[in-house]
Amino acid sequence: MAQPLHDARFLTSASTVNTLGVCHAEVAFVGRSNVGKSTLLNALTHQKSLARTSKTPGRTRLINVFLTGADRWLVDLPGYGFAVGPVKEKATWQAMVEGYLTGRPSLKMIYVLVDAEIGPTKLDIQVVEWMSEMQLPYRIVATKGDQVKPSRALTRRKELSGALGLHPNDIAWVSADKGTGIAELRMEVAGMLNLL
Numbered sequence: 001m002a003q004p005l006h007d008a009r010f011l012t013s014a015s016t017v018n019t020l021g022v023c024h025a026e027v028a029f030v031g032r033s034n035v036g037k038s039t040l041l042n043a044l045t046h047q048k049s050l051a052r053t054s055k056t057p058g059r060t061r062l063i064n065v066f067l068t069g070a071d072r073w074l075v076d077l078p079g080y081g082f083a084v085g086p087v088k089e090k091a092t093w094q095a096m097v098e099g100y101l102t103g104r105p106s107l108k109m110i111y112v113l114v115d116a117e118i119g120p121t122k123l124d125i126q127v128v129e130w131m132s133e134m135q136l137p138y139r140i141v142a143t144k145g146d147q148v149k150p151s152r153a154l155t156r157r158k159e160l161s162g163a164l165g166l167h168p169n170d171i172a173w174v175s176a177d178k179g180t181g182i183a184e185l186r187m188e189v190a191g192m193l194n195l196l
């Protein structure tokens, strides 16, 4: 395929993993509200408004599934750490996202998005620890790289990766705004989905 992921189209939204059908392979995008999950998905698929984005955290409220190829999925998940809203809603979020992440045998990789300038937050670290415990496959993607001053980039990379117990090269560094790192990540995702 010359341009993998470019054919992505909306398939379905779900509030529970139980109603999702089967697919050949899927990857998911998780992270704090507002970290740029939906924007990254649009950049990877080369589409402006495939996944809805917003300046207001909490835009994505459901498990949103996008189809690429005949039976491969890209899954946009609601963000965590969205402070506003009743406690009950947070419990619903947790059940929805954790249920999805642990309930999909075809899930090949979870891309955990961390803000390059702000992260990792305590919650980011908790999520990564939980994934390690659950033995889920994950990879850290540092987003909004354009927000980090070039003079601080090297230090920031060391800080962010160090806080997660990783080497800077273990992390995919991207900016959806500037397009940095997007082509590389697209090829990686396509490989995970066995599209290459």
Ligand SMILES: Nc1nc2c(ncn2[C@@H]2O[C@H](COP(=O)(O)OP(=O)(O)OP(=O)(O)O)[C@@H](O)[C@H]2O)c(=O)[nH]1
Binding pocket: 031, 032, 033, 034, 035, 036, 037, 038, 039, 040, 052, 053, 054, 055, 056, 057, 058, 059, 060, 061, 077, 078, 079, 080, 143, 144, 145, 146, 147, 174, 175, 176, 177, 178
């Ligand atoms: N500067 C900059 N801003 C970005 C980048 N990616 C996303 N944003 C902005 O960050 C905000 C949130 O982006 P979304 O993609 O909606 O974030 P999300 O993680 O899907 O958020 P929820 O659906 O609420 O969990 C928007 O205002 C985006 O324009 C980037 O690479 N650089």
Ligand SMILES: [Mg+2]
Binding pocket: 037, 038, 039, 052, 053, 059, 060, 076, 077
């Ligand atoms: Mg979103």
